[in-house]
Amino acid sequence: MLYNNLTVNEKGHLAVGGLDTVELAAEYGTPLYILDENVIRTNCRTYVNAMHECFGPESAPLYASKALCFKGIYPLVQSEGMCVDVVSPGEIYTALAAGFPASKMFFHGTNKTDSDIEYGVKSGIGYFVVDNLNELEVLDRAAAQAGITQKILLRLTCGLDPHTLEAINTGKVDSQFGVPIDTGQAYGFVKAALECSNVEVAGFHSHVGSQIFESDSFNRQVEILISFAAKVRDGLGHTIKVLNIGGGFGVRYTEKDPVSDIPARIREVADHLNTALEKNDFALDAVFMEPGRSIVADAGVTLYQTGGVKEVKGYRNYVTVDGGMTDNPRYALYKSEYTVLNASRADEEADYECTIAGRCCESGDRIAENILVAKPERGDIIAVLTTGAYNYAMASNYNRVPRPAMVMIADGKARLVVKRESYEDMMRNEL
Numbered sequence: 226m227l228y229n230n231l232t233v234n235e236k237g238h239l240a241v242g243g244l245d246t247v248e249l250a251a252e253y254g255t256p257l258y259i260l261d262e263n264v265i266r267t268n269c270r271t272y273v274n275a276m277h278e279c280f281g282p283e284s285a286p287l288y289a290s291k292a293l294c295f296k297g298i299y300p301l302v303q304s305e306g307m308c309v310d311v312v313s314p315g316e317i318y319t320a321l322a323a324g325f326p327a328s329k330m331f332f333h334g335t336n337k338t339d340s341d342i343e344y345g346v347k348s349g350i351g352y353f354v355v356d357n358l359n360e361l362e363v364l365d366r367a368a369a370q371a372g373i374t375q376k377i378l379l380r381l382t383c384g385l386d387p388h389t390l391e392a393i394n395t396g397k398v399d400s401q402f403g404v405p406i407d408t409g410q411a412y413g414f415v416k417a418a419l420e421c422s423n424v425e426v427a428g429f430h431s432h433v434g435s436q437i438f439e440s441d442s443f444n445r446q447v448e449i450l451i452s453f454a455a456k457v458r459d460g461l462g463h464t465i466k467v468l469n470i471g472g473g474f475g476v477r478y479t480e481k482d483p484v485s486d487i488p489a490r491i492r493e494v495a496d497h498l499n500t501a502l503e504k505n506d507f508a509l510d511a512v513f514m515e516p517g518r519s520i521v522a523d524a525g526v527t528l529y530q531t532g533g534v535k536e537v538k539g540y541r542n543y544v545t546v547d548g549g550m551t552d553n554p555r556y557a558l559y560k561s562e563y564t565v566l567n568a569s570r571a572d573e574e575a576d577y578e579c580t581i582a583g584r585c586c587e588s589g590d591r592i593a594e595n596i597l598v599a600k601p602e603r604g605d606i607i608a609v610l611t612t613g614a615y616n617y618a619m620a621s622n623y624n625r626v627p628r629p630a631m632v633m634i635a636d637g638k639a640r641l642v643v644k645r646e647s648y649e650d651m652m653r654n655e656l
């Protein structure tokens with residue numbers, strides 16, 4: 226099995242955290258998102274411990290809400306000592322509704338509207354991660370109006386290519402995110418921020434991309450940021466205190482993906498950071514990272530019910546399921562590979578080659594192509610692993626399909642954390 230919280234029970238069914246997935250599907254219906262709380266907590270602790278050890282007690286991981294945002298995630302990550310990265314008023318609203326303190330939120334986003342900015346200021350957001358000059362001006366005004374000094378990080382791009390998918394590669398010079406160092410524009414951005422009287426430039430932020438396994442881009446990123454910070458100190462007389470180096474560590478979708486040793490990778494980044502700090506005679510109060518995927522992805526499993534098995538002679542076999550691109554658009558968008566099992570026959574050999582197709586009227590609605598599973602029959606439960614990140618968060622109602630329910634598993638018990646959408650829910654705003 227890809228992960229050690231997955232087992233096969235005496236009925237030959239796949240179990241997650243000790244619970245029979247076929248029984249969960251019968252109780253809660255399908256499609257069903259399952260999250261294993263224990264896995265999320267373990268992932269949080271891995272980051273918290275490694276970051277405290279490597280960067281000091283003021284440092285912390287921020288959970289990147291965009292990977293999986295719902296009310297129930299916030300108390301969980303808060304209890305593990307995480308801060309959060311929020312990217313929209315919607316995420317802020319959800320986190321606040323869950324009782325998460327605004328002072329521990331970092332507000333991202335490449336196009337924050339005037340009202341987004343006001344909402345963030347009014348909510349008492351800890352740090353704005355300012356993306357551009359336009360935002361800076363509006364934020365300075367909004368902070369003046371509110372009579373506060375807003376702490377900010379300036380989002381910079383380091384010109385690195387981390388060799389991940391083009392759609393999730395954000396750190397290159399040619400990018401809509403942040404302001405590039407290479408072109409000389411970042412220096413002007415800092416200067417402009419220092420001239421604003423209602424913001425405090427606490428530090429810099431940079432994010433190289435997502436689902437990254439190689440360490441090189443992270444190591445280079447801290448070197449570039451510290452040498453730029455030294456240039457700012459020497460040229461503009463301002464010393465930053467905080468660095469946020471983004472998220473992006475990869476997870477295992479299939480056996481082909483490597484196992485990521487996160488503490489070892491954080492140590493490696495810390496070594497490069499310490500060398501750069503020494504070289505530039507620099508010191509920081511805190512370092513932040515923003516993992517999303519590597520906190521929740523491997524905690525998630527999606528269950529579907531098999532509708533049919535169609536063998537197109539001379540071509541291939543299709544297994545259709547009662548969900549698809551509406552609850553997991555990642556194959557349709559990125560051709561992302563997944564590990565798929567027949568949860569009803571987890572003890573049988575996976576020797577049936579097929580393509581798992583969704584229920585939408587669109588040939589791109591697929592979950593996986595040309596994979597091997599134990600041959601399903603109508604009614605069998607199909608499990609797709611590693612669906613905790615960017616699945617529920619990216620789900621849609623295309624073809625008027627309601628979003629699935631989500632259950633959280635902890636201590637051998639399941640509890641509903643997101644109700645299945647009803648047809649009425651989908652029509653709620655329609656007049």
Ligand code: LLP
Binds near residue numbers: 473615
């Ligand atoms: N910080 C910033 C500024 C980000 O843009 C992202 C992800 C993260 C942190 C979290 O990165 P993670 O640790 O999750 O890799 N929908 C795509 C992923 C888009 C990621 C966007 N930014 C997918 O399904 O693969």
